[in-house]
Amino acid sequence: MDSPKPSESPISHSSAPASATSSSSPLQESPFSNYLSSLSPIKHDKAPHVAQGFLGLNYPPLVFTSPRINTLGRPQSSSVEICQNGEGDKKRTHESCILERSVTELQEGLVIDIKKEDDDKENVSVQPSSSSGCVDEYLADPVEADCVNSSYAVNSNLNQSNNALQSPVNGFVDSKKIKIDNKNNAGREVDAVQLLCGPSEEGIERKLGPDGKSLKIENEQGAAQGLSDEFQKFESDTFDLLSSKEKECKNLDPQKVVEDHGGGCNGFLQQLPGSLQGVQSCEDFAENVGGDVDVPVHSTIHDLEASELQRGMSRRCLQFGEAQPQARANCGISTNLVDNIIPSASLATTSETEGLGPSHLDLSVTSRTRQPINLPQLAINMIPQCYGEKSSLTVPKPSGIGLHLNSIVNAIPMAQGGSASMKLAQATKSTCQSTENMDGCSDAFEKVSAPPQDVTPEVKVCTIADSAVSESLSAMESTECNMILNTKRKLSSDQDGDSDEVFDQQSPKKKRKKLSNSTDGEGCKRCNCKKTKCLKLYCDCFAAGIYCTEPCSCQGCFNRPEHADKVLETRKLIESRNPLAFAPKIVQPFTEFPLSNREDGNRKTPTSARHKRGCNCKRSMCLKKYCECYQSNVGCSIGCRCEGCKNVYGKKEDYCVTEEMFNRSGGERLESRLTAKLKTDFLHSDLCDPHHLTPLTPSFQCSDHGKKASISRLLSRRCLPSPESDLTILSHAKSPRSPRTSDSNDMLLETSKEKLDIESYFEGISYDNVVALADEFHHTPLPNHPSTVVGSSSSKASELTNLPRFQLDPRSGSLTSAGSLRWHTPPITPMSPLDENKNLQGLDPADGGLFDILEDDMPEILKDTSMTIKPVKAGSPNGKRVSPPHNLHQLGSSSAGPLRSGRKFILKAVPSFPPLTPCIDSKGSSTQSRNDLQENRSND
């Protein structure tokens, strides 16, 4: 499994690019036209990617992907899928010349082989896809791949259902099963391809009139057109890969894939993106479903087998037990998603799902009978991708209560993530929040799932998925908790209706213990509130946007569905006070997202991730759970006001150093100052090792949790900027930076460059698209530009928007020759003008934290409000009630507007750079350095 992926992935990468280039012409011929004609579908697929890309800048991850297993895993899966899909498409859409080659080959050879394998291994389709991996990189998001798979399954299922199963609606369920079968079926692949690749989709659309609808829908969803380009490349690549991968695919064992994923169940949570992916997958699902109908199902999967598979999946999830609740939750979630998408197959499989609620039941009813088993696989597949890379990768779990969301959000890298979470909380408060009750979740899911059921499920699904992404996320979270709870509760779901008091009646301590136990796995934590009635942020449940459930030992709890009104009111009040109150506490740097998304699901725990507000620890040294940062498995950042920080996941100091590093690009003085530290640090740092690249940041170093992630980050970061190559150049050339840093960076960059180079090509496209998108959103001046800052001065929102853009821009920049330089440079040159430590801190946090928050966490509402909202006080010790950005404004407003923008930009960039040196003392030195930087900037 793993072995194949890695091996494959690299191959895929190489092949992909090569194929892209070489095959592009042929592919382009028909495919291009197809793309052009069917950009929408492509967009759709891409859209998710794009969205992610924006958020997370997925592309960069590709680089990582190549090196890392994870990347391989996901990419492979996706690529495999693509290949398969491509095959399927080819079969289906012989019309499309592109596919024809692979089609003939694949169909004849691969297909047959696959079928055989599939017979043995239902999952094969998924895994193989993973194995192929080439496309995956683009797809980056494992989830997507999973989604694709799922979609495949769905499509295939649909077909099968149409053919054999007869149950149309249940198609989902069947589809799951079908997936397995589909493995063999090119049609499935085609669907997947469609999902993954615009072209394939096009072909599918062409072939499938109905499918076309779904595709169109998808396209609509996927706003970014630029994606089409990428898709084309993917397609071409996929085609190329298909041939090469065909063999691989044949070899691939679905089970392995599943297992991998299953292993990943634990990591599933980490793969927050997965949730998103799941959403996407849902979308894809719908699309696929639509498309599936048309596609003939070759494979004949036995429901029993499928069920078995599903069972196996569920079992796996269960087995992961320790991953426990989360794992289950994850699994459950995934299943839920699947259920939603594919009604309840997963649920049916697991007793756990029993708790789920009617919605599941409803869906499951049909699905269960049919074959939930496959669903689990799907779910697993979907989730696992991230996972797939490995359970081992498991990102640091977000232990935290409210953290679930946060963690999820974080994981979600998606740009939407943060907002989504918020939205979810807000929008889904009633629904998802009631996560306790599966019903609530189910409701959300139902929404998602419903579409499929509905006549126009596709469209609905797509729309839902998009809109519901947030919901799904929230639902995911809630579902996680719920899943766990439900599993524990089992039948207690009904109890939800029971007054809180029931729970309350239980001895809080006992419950607490239970909770603690349950939470050990990191499931959802449960509260033990006694005086706040669970209507304040003290309550983890409330803070997480979920209703209290059985496990809670709270007293007089009002955080229950029965009191939804109160809950909402209270939430509003709190939000009015602090729009970000319910936003995810942990934010990942943009750069990470992409990496995390593509590279590894594991990355979820972002070494670079930081607490939104930062901690204020004084005695715990940030080494205990008192520290929110530590609790969240994230390193402390500048935003933290902690004293004597020893956060294993990343010391504030280190974080500062990184920033300084960037700033340093702007100012040499800092370099000189830092150089010593950097040297020492660098020596120690893994950075020296291109392979390890792990930044000095403790999080990377120390964190068991995030180590891998951290590594990936480093890679990703560097890669991300990617553009890597550009960055490297920039770093060297432009920034007078200390040679060391540059060197280290270069090291990393170089290491990644190769991959990046290849990837960059693709990414470039994406970037371009992204850029275009960014431009649309904002003509965001280059991150460097003050313009961005200027805008920010007035409104945080602008800054926020800009920030993300910056990320994007950078890439885009990387893509665009000029842009790349600027982009890179900004981070380098653009020292934040911030003079003051506070500013630095505030900014930093703002940059890092706010930055992230803004993008991710900031709910749209918040963003809007944030504009007007007062900036959070970075300086304020607590800074708790923060409204994110204002600091930036302040900072920037003075002079730094541009600088700030730069800073922000830098911040993002920072993450890319591993903190070589431990921080500088911090404030004093840093401030000076920054001042110096400012000076330098002015000079520049």
Place this chain on the structure above:
DNA sequence: GAGTTTGAAACT
């Protein structure tokens, strides 16, 4: 299991 410590959240 009780009590203490801790730091966030809420309040003034």
Place this chain on the structure above:
DNA sequence: CAGTTTCAAACTC
């Protein structure tokens, strides 16, 4: 806005 209080989790015994 800073300081204080309240709160619940985390931790210790």
